[in-house]
Amino acid sequence: MKFFNTLTRNLDEFRPLDPAGKRVGLYTCGPTVYNFAHIGNFRAFVFEDLLRRYLAYRGYDVLHVMNITDVEDKIIRTVRQTGEPMRQLTARFTAAFEDDCRALNILPPHQQPRATEHIAEIIALIRALMEKGVAYQAPDKSVYFSIAKFSRYGQLKKIDAGQLRSGERVKLDEYEKESAGDFALWKARDEADGDIAWESPWGRGRPGWHIECSAMSMKYLGESFDMHCGGEDLVFPHHEDEIAQSEAATGKPFVRYWLHCAHLMVNGQKMSKKLGNFHTLRDLFAKGFTGRELRYTLLGEHYRRPLNFTLEGVEAARASLARIDELLVKLQEIAGDTSPNAGDAAGVEGLVGGFEAALDDDLNVSAALGVAFDFIRDTNKALAAGALKPDGAAAVLQAWQRLDTVLGLGVPQRADAPADIVALAGQRQAARKAKDFKRADQLRDELKVKGWVVEDTPKGPKLKQI
RNA sequence: GGCGGAGUAGCCAAGUGGUAAGGCAGGAGUCUGCAAAACUCCUAUACGUCGGUUCGAUUCCGACCUCCGCCUCCA
Numbered sequence: 001m002k003f004f005n006t007l008t009r010n011l012d013e014f015r016p017l018d019p020a021g022k023r024v025g026l027y028t029c030g031p032t033v034y035n036f037a038h039i040g041n042f043r044a045f046v047f048e049d050l051l052r053r054y055l056a057y058r059g060y061d062v063l064h065v066m067n068i069t070d071v072e073d074k075i076i077r078t079v080r081q082t083g084e085p086m087r088q089l090t091a092r093f094t095a096a097f098e099d100d101c102r103a104l105n106i107l108p109p110h111q112q113p114r115a116t117e118h119i120a121e122i123i124a125l126i127r128a129l130m131e132k133g134v135a136y137q138a139p140d141k142s143v144y145f146s147i148a149k150f151s152r153y154g155q156l157k158k159i160d161a162g163q164l165r166s167g168e169r170v171k172l173d174e175y176e177k178e179s180a181g182d183f184a185l186w187k188a189r190d191e192a193d194g195d196i197a198w199e200s201p202w203g204r205g206r207p208g209w210h211i212e213c214s215a216m217s218m219k220y221l222g223e224s225f226d227m228h229c230g231g232e233d234l235v236f237p238h239h240e241d242e243i244a245q246s247e248a249a250t251g252k253p254f255v256r257y258w259l260h261c262a263h264l265m266v267n268g269q270k271m272s273k274k275l276g277n278f279h280t281l282r283d284l285f286a287k288g289f290t291g292r293e294l295r296y297t298l299l300g301e302h303y304r305r306p307l308n309f310t311l312e313g314v315e316a317a318r319a320s321l322a323r324i325d326e327l328l329v330k331l332q333e334i335a336g337d338t339s340p341n342a343g344d345a346a347g348v349e350g351l352v353g354g355f356e357a358a359l360d361d362d363l364n365v366s367a368a369l370g371v372a373f374d375f376i377r378d379t380n381k382a383l384a385a386g387a388l389k390p391d392g393a394a395a396v397l398q399a400w401q402r403l404d405t406v407l408g409l410g411v412p413q414r415a416d417a418p419a420d421i422v423a424l425a426g427q428r429q430a431a432r433k434a435k436d437f438k439r440a441d442q443l444r445d446e447l448k449v450k451g452w453v454v455e456d457t458p459k460g461p462k463l464k465q466i
Numbered sequence: 467g468g469c470g471g472a473g474u475a476g477c478c479a480a481g482u483g484g485u486a487a488g489g490c491a492g493g494a495g496u497c498u499g500c501a502a503a504a505c506u507c508c509u510a511u512a513c514g515u516c517g518g519u520u521c522g523a524u525u526c527c528g529a530c531c532u533c534c535g536c537c538u539c540c541a
Contacts, residue, residue, distance in 0.1 A: 009470095029541075037541085044541035073539070157536075158469070183538060209539045231541030232471080238539070262471070263535065270534075300489080301479065306472065306534060313478060316490040323489085326503065358480090366480050370488035377488095380504055384497095437499055444501080455502045464502090 001058060001360045004304060006235060006258040007156055011362055016060065016226050017256065024060040025225030026052060027217040027255075029234055030112070032069040033093035034078045036280040039294070039309060040264040040271050042104060044231045046295060047261040047303040047363075049106040051229065053406045054359050065220045066109035067213055068094055070116050071206055076196055086196055090114075100281045103291030104298075105408040111220045115212040119198045122207045122215040126185045126200075128249045138177060141188035143202050147181040150244045156258060157236040183241050184208035210241040214249075217242075223250040232260040261303040267310055279309070287311070292409055293318045299407065302366055325412045327376050328400065329464075330383055332414050335393035347392055348399035351375040355403055372403070417463040421452050428454065429461055 005012040016024045028048040031037050037045075048066075055062045069075075070090040079086045094114075101108065115122070126143055129135035134149040147153040189197040189204040197204040207215075217225065223246070230239065239258060246254040263270075266277035284294060296317040301307045354371035358364045379396060382388045388396075401411055417425070428443035447454055453464045 031541085032539095041541045047541090069539095177538095181538075229541095232535060233540055234536095235470090236536055236538090241538085261541075263541075265534070268533080297478095304471085305479090308478075310477080312490085316478065319491085320489055323503095330503090364480075366478095366489095367487075368480095370480060373488050377505085384504055432499075435499075441500075453502070456498070456500095457503080458497095462503090 002362055003257055003259055004362050005256075006239075006260050007255075009158075012257065014257065017224060022059075022061050024055055024062045024227065025221035026055070026062055026064045026227045026229070027213070027221060027225065028064070028066045028109070028228070029213060029230040029238070030066040030068050030109075031093075031097050032072050032074060033090045033097060034072070034075040035093060036282060037097055037100060038271065039266075039279040039281065039284065039298070040231075042100065042106075042281065042294075043264040043298050043307055043309075044229075044261050045101065045106055046104060046298040048229050049104075049408065050299060050303075050363060050365060050406065051227075051259065052107060053408060054363065057402075057406045063111075063221065064107075064109045065111040065113065065217060067216050068097075068112055068114045069209065069212065070094070070114045071196060072115075072209055076193055079196070080192060080194070087116075090116075103281060103285070104295045105291065105410065106295075107408075113216040113220065115207060115216070118212065118216050118219065119207065121219050122211050123186075123200050125211060125215045125218075125245070125249055126202075129185065129245060132248060134248045135185055136178065137202050141203050142184050142205065143186035144177050144182040145185055145241065145245055145248070146178060147183075147244060148179060150248050152247070153181070153244050154240065156240045156243055183210060183237060185211050185245065210238055211245060213238070214242050214246040214254075218246060218250070223252045223254075225255060227257045227259060228255040229259045229261070232262055235260055259303075262306045264298075264307045264309050266308075268308055271309075284314070289314050289318075293321060296321055296409060299365060300369060302362075302364055304362070321409065323376065324372075324409070327379060327383075328397065328411055329414060331379075331388075331393040331397050331400075334383075334388055335390050335397055338390035338394045340391060340395035340398045348375075348396055352399055352403070359406065415465050417452060417465075421447065421450060421463060424450075425452075425454055425461055425463055432456075 001014040002011040003014055004010070016022070018024070026048075028045075031041060052062055052064050068090075071086070075086060075090060078084075079089060082089070098108070126135060129145060130137075130143070135143055135145050137143050185208050186200060186202055186205050187208055188202070189206070193206065197206055217228070228239065228242075235258075243254050265271065266279065269277060271278050281291075281294065285291075293314055294317075297309065297314050298307070300317065351371060354374075355368045358367035358371060361367070379388070382392075397411075404411055424443055424447055428440045428447070431437070431439040431443060444454055447463075448466070451466050453466055455462045455464060
């Protein structure tokens with residue numbers, strides 16, 4: 001299994017730190033809960049979900065930790081503007097985030113630590129950095145990390161710390177740092193913070209953003225762990241700073257594999273409220289799209305390529321899913337209660353082997369889906385030829401269910417139609433037998449209004465819920 | 467200005483030094499009372515531009531164009 005590691009800029013063979021090669025520590029940067037997350041945020045979370053699911057599929061025992069940033073500049077600004085208490089605001093948007101993740105069938109992390117519940121760990125880490133002499137308290141009372149004291153600074157982004165130039169955002173910065181590249185570990189309380197402040201050895205204040213991830217990831221996964229992911233915008237400075245503060249404090253390598261996903265664009269442009277192409281999941285649900293359609297859309301493209309999100313793309317995803325579902329339902333009908341036996345596995349070797357080979361190659365999910373659709377066409381041909389027996393169908397279903405533990409698209413359940421629908425379908429069939437096709441078509445329309453499609457097959461009419 | 471990523475048919479999107487998966491959309495056909503689904507064929511001599519290396523490049527190299535990201539708290 002190979003992954004593109006931002007640290008080495010190479011496709012690296014994955015080897016867990018665990019000597020037994022079993023346990024894998026995975027940390028993914030979670031949301032800042034001051035608003036609804038948008039479709040771009042969820043691209044990253046779906047990618048991380050795919051990664052986690054595939055590691056589990058490959059037999060690894062994954063411990064997945066994702067933080068919730070529940071104290072931060074934007075949160076404080078929102079609190080100031082709206083007057084809503086911070087805890088209420090962050091609880092509300094954390095719940096909304098969790099709802100959205102469920103809708104996308106994103107597995108919940110095993111640990112979901114919040115920054116405000118780890119102030120003690122954060123202070124302990126800053127204290128260690130102060131003791132090592134790599135952090136200092138500036139005249140503004142805030143505590144900063146001195147990148148000049150950490151010679152490996154820039155290893156992730158491949159930048160020379162001396163080359164950092166002050167951008168426009170720095171001009172807005174009112175901090176009294178020794179060097180432009182230094183970043184805040186502890187931010188001294190100011191007027192605007194109100195009562196959002198904690199006691200610390202350096203006075204009242206709150207944690208900087210980067211330090212929470214170091215403190216919480218190391219608490220739950222150890223000082224060195226396997227994988228850390230996020231969107232590509234987090235490479236610098238967030239992840240670079242995490243490496244600096246973590247490694248400076250422990251003297252040990254922090255993370256072995258850094259994986260970053262490319263951004264999502266909407267209609268070929270950067271998503272922005274100004275352009276009117278800004279989508280939250282809620283907006284998309286209101287347009288009639290489902291979580292699994294959106295999951296498929298976000299999942300279908302390789303994570304290191306920019307994804308161009310369009311509503312047409314979600315409609316294409318819907319059609320693709322219908323093709324998959326159609327086959328699965330047919331297979332369920334043929335398989336019935338038959339359980340697959342070992343001998344039937346031969347027919348699905350190509351599917352499973354191709355799928356795994358694609359995902360082993362840096363999670364090439366597009367190629368994996370290509371393999372799946374090739375298989376779907378072949379299976380449809382076999383079905384049309386009547387060549388698929390119950391045990392063969394059961395074997396295919398079993399294989400697909402296993403692959404779906406990775407894709408997370410869900411397998412449709414055969415739903416038996418209620419009695420009134422069955423009765424209507426019976427009347428229609430009687431009308432057809434009597435060659436009263438006008439009446440039959442009326443009844444078909446009536447069924448459609450009630451949410452059922454009737455399809456005439458060689459084995460008789462078949463009811464399908466819309 | 468610095469660093470990095472991307473440009474494949476109508477749309478989305480894999481991949482490769484020897485003329486390129488898959489999905490969607492549109493069209494035709496088979497099947498059907500008509501549909502639906504499925505299958506077959508077409509749209510499809512599709513690889514940003516210009517050079518170079520090579521027997522041969524979409525794939526390697528160079529330049530250029532366009533788009534995107536990061537350059538102090540944005541997935």
